[in-house]
Amino acid sequence: MKILGISGSLRRDSHNTNLVRAAAELVDGETELELWEGLKAVPPYDADDDVAEAPAAVAELRDAIAGADAVLFATPEYNSSIPGQLKNALDWVSRPLATNPLRNKPVAVVGASTGAFGAVWSQAELRKVLAAIGARVLECEVACRHAAAGFDEHGRLVDGEARRQLQEAVEQLVEAARARNEARTPASVAA
Numbered sequence: 001m002k003i004l005g006i007s008g009s010l011r012r013d014s015h016n017t018n019l020v021r022a023a024a025e026l027v028d029g030e031t032e033l034e035l036w037e038g039l040k041a042v043p044p045y046d047a048d049d050d051v052a053e054a055p056a057a058v059a060e061l062r063d064a065i066a067g068a069d070a071v072l073f074a075t076p077e078y079n080s081s082i083p084g085q086l087k088n089a090l091d092w093v094s095r096p097l098a099t100n101p102l103r104n105k106p107v108a109v110v111g112a113s114t115g116a117f118g119a120v121w122s123q124a125e126l127r128k129v130l131a132a133i134g135a136r137v138l139e140c141e142v143a144c145r146h147a148a149a150g151f152d153e154h155g156r157l158v159d160g161e162a163r164r165q166l167q168e169a170v171e172q173l174v175e176a177a178r179a180r181n182e183a184r185t186p187a188s189v190a191a
């Protein structure tokens with residue numbers, strides 16, 4: 001089982017990237033959670049560039065999503081929404097809509113912010129965007145509030161409640177991915 005982790009923050013010491021790293025430590029032994037680190041290289045969406053041979057960073061992202069059983073997104077809140085670069089990357093991934101790699105893919109959205117609300121608005125925004133793209137968006141929510149205190153000096157998640165919610169979200173994601181894989185495996189192969 002392979003989960004791709006995408007953080008919406010480009011910042012070196014990003015709490016959201018650390019949230020993805022924390023999730024990678026919480027998966028079961030049969031699951032690998034890999035952090036995708038190519039967000040900064042994705043160019044601005046331009047339909048004129050959206051041709052058969054996509055820009056390298058876009059092709060890499062599309063392939064990474066296609067090769068994963070599920071995707072975990074961690075997003076900060078920027079002005080009550082998601083960071084522009086994350087939205088831009090998703091705009092690239094969404095085309096062509098009918099065959100994009102997120103279509104029917106189980107995805108979970110979590111988030112951290114330094115404020116009191118734990119990026120709940122941006123998580124809701126991201127769920128809306130992912131649903132529009134056709135992903136199978138899970139109901140779970142991990143709102144890591146006051147993130148500066150929620151991680152230690154090494155970037156490890158020490159907020160017990162957020163950790164518990166994250167564990168639950170990851171388990172739900174793995175379960176959804178397993179169910180989808182089983183449904184797609186022909187009975188003759190599964191037997």
Ligand SMILES: Cc1cc2nc3c(=O)[nH]c(=O)nc-3n(C[C@H](O)[C@H](O)[C@H](O)COP(=O)(O)O)c2cc1C
Binds near residue numbers: 115118
């Ligand atoms: C441009 C910008 C806009 C922001 N807007 C919000 C906001 O609307 N609500 C909020 O709770 N935090 C807001 N913040 C604070 C970020 O959520 C906080 O800095 C968070 O830690 C960023 O995530 P990161 O640590 O993963 O980089 C904003 C930060 C920036 C840079």
